[in-house]
Amino acid sequence: MRMSNLFLTTLREIPAEAETPGHRLMLRAGLIRKLAAGVYSFMPLGYRAMEKISNIVRQEMNSAGAQELLLPALQPAELWQESGRWFKGGKEIIRFKDRNDRDFCLGPTHEEVITDLVRHEVRSYRQLPLMLYQIQTKFRDELRPRSGVIRSREFIMKDLYSFDRDWAGLDVSYNRMYEAYDAAFKRCGLKTVAVEADPGMIGGTDSMEFMAPSDVGEDVIIVCDTCDYAANREAARIRPATAETEPEREMETVLTPDVRTISQLTEFLELPADRMVKTLVYRAGEGRMVAVLVRGDREVNEVKLTSLLNLGELAMAEPEEIENLTGAPVGFSGPVGLEDAATVVVDTDVAGMRNFVTGANAPDAHFINVNIGRDFSPDVIDDVKLARPGDPCPKCDGSLTEQRGIEIGHIFKLGTRYTEAMHATCLDENGTEQVIIMGCYGIGISRLVAAVIEQNHDDNGIIWPAAVAPYHVYIVQITPGDEEQAALVQQFCATLESSGIDYILDDRDERPGVKFKDADLIGLPVRAVIGPRSLEGRTVEIKCRRSGEEKKAALADAAMEVKALLGGDAFVSTV
RNA sequence: CGGGGCGUAGCGCAGCUUGGUAGCGCGCACGGUUCGGGACCGUGAGGCCGUGGGUUCGAAUCCCGCCGCCCCGACCA
DSSP states (O other), rough: OOOTTSSSOOSSOOOOOOOSSHHHHHHHTTTTTEETTTTTOOHHHHHHHHHHHHHHHHHHHHHHHHHOOOSSSSEEEEHHHHTHHHHHHHGSSSEOOOTTTEEEESSSSSSHHHHHHHHHHHOOOGGGEEEEEEEEEEEOOOSSTTTTBBOEEEEEEEEEEEEEEEEHHHHHHHHHHHHHHHHHHHHOOOEEEEEEEEOGGOOOSOOOEEEOOTOOEEEEEEESSSSSOOOOOOOOOOOOOOOOOOOOOOOOOEOTTTTOHHHHHHHTTTOOGGGBEEEEEEEEEGGGGEEEEEETOBBBBBHHHHHTTSSSSEOOOOOHHHHHHHOOOOOOOSSTTTTTTSSEEEEEEHHHHHHHEOOOOOTTTTEEEETTOOOOOOOOEOOOOOOTTTTTTSSSSSSEEEEEEEEEEEEEEEHHHHHTTOOOOEETSSEEEEOEOOOOOEEEHHHHHHHHHHEEEEEEEOOOOOOOOOSSSEEEETTTTTTHHHHHHHHHHHHHHHHTOOOOOOOOOOOHHHHHHHHHHHSSSEEEEEEEHHHTTEEEEEEETTTOOOEEHHHHHHHHEEEHTTGGGGOOOOO
């Protein structure tokens, strides 16, 4: 491709709208352009990188035994009503009516459509297992699109669905996808961590997210410094602290006028926060109240709490609700005497404490020397606190660390969540109808492009991994009109082509500095320069974008040198 | 949805306080000099000053409404 023909304008200045390094570079390098909030065009260069990524993913899905198809983005409401997600699924579904006043949506995901398809086509267990996938545009009316193509309202996703006759089959499909994901991300030059995740509203038993570690990631991931334990903070478990053994003392009331917060209380009682127990009051669906006890220096993990109690909704209670429940204003809540009016949940660490401090459910009063069992009885004891760095690992003696990550893949064991609601069944050997067991597996393809750039750039621009670079080589002819140089360039291009290496030839009538700057910004893995210095020995200057290493190569050897820099044959794949 | 910020040329911004009909840099077009890390000189094109209303002789500027965009939070496969 000649630069003079390429539909590309690079930006010298940083667009004001972009905050993250990757988003800025994608705009500056002319990979994407914005149409509206969270809605982007992919320009030829950006699209080409995305196509290379799609092809890698496609190859890995195919070799895992999956088949590609294409499902409609336009979906009738009836399917979503059948699965129960038309109203629950909520605000992010883009809905509208057709001319006949029929409800439709633009597909945010395709569990319903694929389940509908499979229930019509699959009659027998002999047609299973089945893995079907597509690479297609998804639509979600995100509350807050951000960071360019990392969270957008229209995006490209690979979604794969597995159908098995039993749970053992699902385990096989799930593990096969796990391996395929790992392989695909590696090939894309992306560092990822697979973490335990909360299945959330989509339902199902197990789920894992593939995270690309990055400071601009929206998720916090918790990783053990010793073993392989890793989890999304929303789902991270923590090994309980060892139980205290001191003898129980008599519970007493202490007057604490206007002392409401833990920090006020530590000062007032001259006790550390880890001797206190916070009681947080939540309202679940249908007026059910939940009181959650965590140590004074900890936070509640609301996601863990929600899935633990299997609650559809959960919100902090309003001050009036707290006063109705406890008889005291906010700041004096405690578990004693609350058992009948609320579900009392105690964090595992609190369960091991003796003689702690809680609110007394009376204005301006706290209890000291509270003990579980004697003074109140919890309904549930479980791990409901938010993990933080330094916490003990649930699997080994190590301790947990924290980093941010971009979620680029998510795999779920759905089980019968959709197949049951939509009656997708098949007959087994005995002629008995069996509900099909399902899994679903997503990769955010357009997000992956952004994640690759977030992980691979420097101050001067993008540093594409060879396998996903829109082109492999950026060729600069220093003196555009020079015929001797042009002849060398032509020969060089021919050797690249015959080696399966693709390139951009910067043939613009610009000064060398401009071309070098654009070469760094666009960030193809190799830059090749042919100029006055090349003529005498018929050489090409070859520079590695990542290492900065530069060498002269004889024209005859140049293609081989380039290939070596690209990492050998494995990375050379044209779109 | 709550908080904050911003909408002026393709991009980055000034002008608004104190109303008088729009400017700078980059980019773009043309000519010339240049040419190994974003050159220089000259000429030029390009603007319902987000949008609707109001105040005024007169509004980019003051007032009110709406829309859009960005950030933080809430929320979220």
